[in-house]
Amino acid sequence: MENSVALSLQSRALIGSEKLGRRESGFVRFGNGVFEEKAFQTIRVGDQRSKRASIRSGIPDAKISCCCKKSTGHENFHISVDEALILKRKSEDVFSYLNGRCIYLVGMMGSGKSTVGKILAEVLGYSFFDSDKLVEQSVGMPSVAQIFEVYSEAFFRDNESEVLRELSTMRRLVVATGGGAVIRPINWRYMKQGITVWLDVPLEALARRIAAVGTASRPLLHEESGDPYTKAFARLTALAEQRGDAYANADARVSLEDIAAKQGHEDVSALSPTTIAIEALLKIEMFLTEKSKVRNSASIQG
Ligand SMILES: Nc1ncnc2c1ncn2[C@@H]1O[C@H](COP(=O)(O)OP(=O)(O)O)[C@@H](O)[C@H]1O
Numbered sequence: 001m002e003n004s005v006a007l008s009l010q011s012r013a014l015i016g017s018e019k020l021g022r023r024e025s026g027f028v029r030f031g032n033g034v035f036e037e038k039a040f041q042t043i044r045v046g047d048q049r050s051k052r053a054s055i056r057s058g059i060p061d062a063k064i065s066c067c068c069k070k071s072t073g074h075e076n077f078h079i080s081v082d083e084a085l086i087l088k089r090k091s092e093d094v095f096s097y098l099n100g101r102c103i104y105l106v107g108m109m110g111s112g113k114s115t116v117g118k119i120l121a122e123v124l125g126y127s128f129f130d131s132d133k134l135v136e137q138s139v140g141m142p143s144v145a146q147i148f149e150v151y152s153e154a155f156f157r158d159n160e161s162e163v164l165r166e167l168s169t170m171r172r173l174v175v176a177t178g179g180g181a182v183i184r185p186i187n188w189r190y191m192k193q194g195i196t197v198w199l200d201v202p203l204e205a206l207a208r209r210i211a212a213v214g215t216a217s218r219p220l221l222h223e224e225s226g227d228p229y230t231k232a233f234a235r236l237t238a239l240a241e242q243r244g245d246a247y248a249n250a251d252a253r254v255s256l257e258d259i260a261a262k263q264g265h266e267d268v269s270a271l272s273p274t275t276i277a278i279e280a281l282l283k284i285e286m287f288l289t290e291k292s293k294v295r296n297s298a299s300i301q302g
C-alpha cells in the first residue's frame, strides 16, 4: 500500500456517541438483549494525519446501539442482563490496564474474531477493524476469494502484512486478523505493538460454523469436495497442522474448551460470543497484571 494511494479503512463497530473515550452507559439495551451493528467509519490509509484525526474524533452522529446482528443477518446472539453487566465491569477494569494499546484477535477461520472483536470494541470504546476487509479495500476487490483467484495467496499475504503494519501505528483498535496472519513472523512484530489474543476453538466447532455459512468467502476451504462440514473439517485440520504452534505466540489464549468445562457445558456451542468476550477480557487482564508484576519486581531488584 503506497502513501499516494487513497485507500479506505472501514470500521464497523464504532457505535458510540462519545469521542472514543469510555462510554458511560447505554452500550446495551437490556430489554432486547442482542447487539446490532449500526455504524461505520471510513478513514484513509496512506494519509496518517487524517487517519489519526478521524480515529481520535470518532463518529459524532453515531447512534448508541443496543443489539448486534451480524451483517449477514442470519444470526442473533442473545445476551443476558447478567452477562451484559459482567462484560461492562470487566471492560472498565481492563480499559485502564490497556492504556490505549490495540487488541489483535488471532485464530483459525471461523473462530469468532470478528464477532467477538466487535463486542470488545464496543464495550471498550475502541474502533473495530477486520484486516480482511482492509486488504479488500486496499486492493480494490470485493472479496478475499477474488484476490486469491485473480492474484495469488502470496499477493494477499503481502497486502495483509502491509495492512497490519499500518494498523500497528495506531491506538485504541480491536483488530480481527485473517486466520493466516500468524504464519509470517513480521506480522507478529506488528501485532505485538498491542495485545494479541488467540481464540482457540475446536476444529469440529469451526467446521460446523463454517458449514452453516458456506465456504464461498474462504478460498482456502473452497477447493475440497464433499459436504460442507466434511470439507471444512478436512481442510481446517490440514491448515491447523501446517500452522503448528503459530497461534500460541499470542499473549493470551481463550480456550473455548476450557470455558465450557468451567461452566459445566459439554459442548462449546453453548458459549455465546459475549461469554467469550468476557473470558478474553479476563485473559487480557491476567496478562497485563502479570507483566506489570514482573516489571515491578525487576525494578525493585535492579
Ligand atoms: N460463539 C459463537 N457461537 C456460535 N457461532 C458463532 C460464535 N462466534 C461466531 N460465530 C459464527 O461463526 C461464524 C464465523 O464467525 P466470525 O466472527 O466471522 O469468525 P472469524 O472472524 O474468526 O472468521 C459466523 O457465522 C458467526 O456468526
Ligand SMILES: O=C(O)C1=C[C@@H](OP(=O)(O)O)[C@@H](O)[C@H](O)C1
Pocket (backbone or CB within 6 Å): 107, 108, 109, 110, 113, 132, 144, 177, 178, 179, 180, 181, 217, 218, 219, 220
Ligand atoms: O486462515 C487463513 O489463511 C485465511 C483466513 C481468512 O480470514 P478469516 O479467519 O477471517 O476467515 C482470510 O484471511 C483468508 O481466507 C485466509
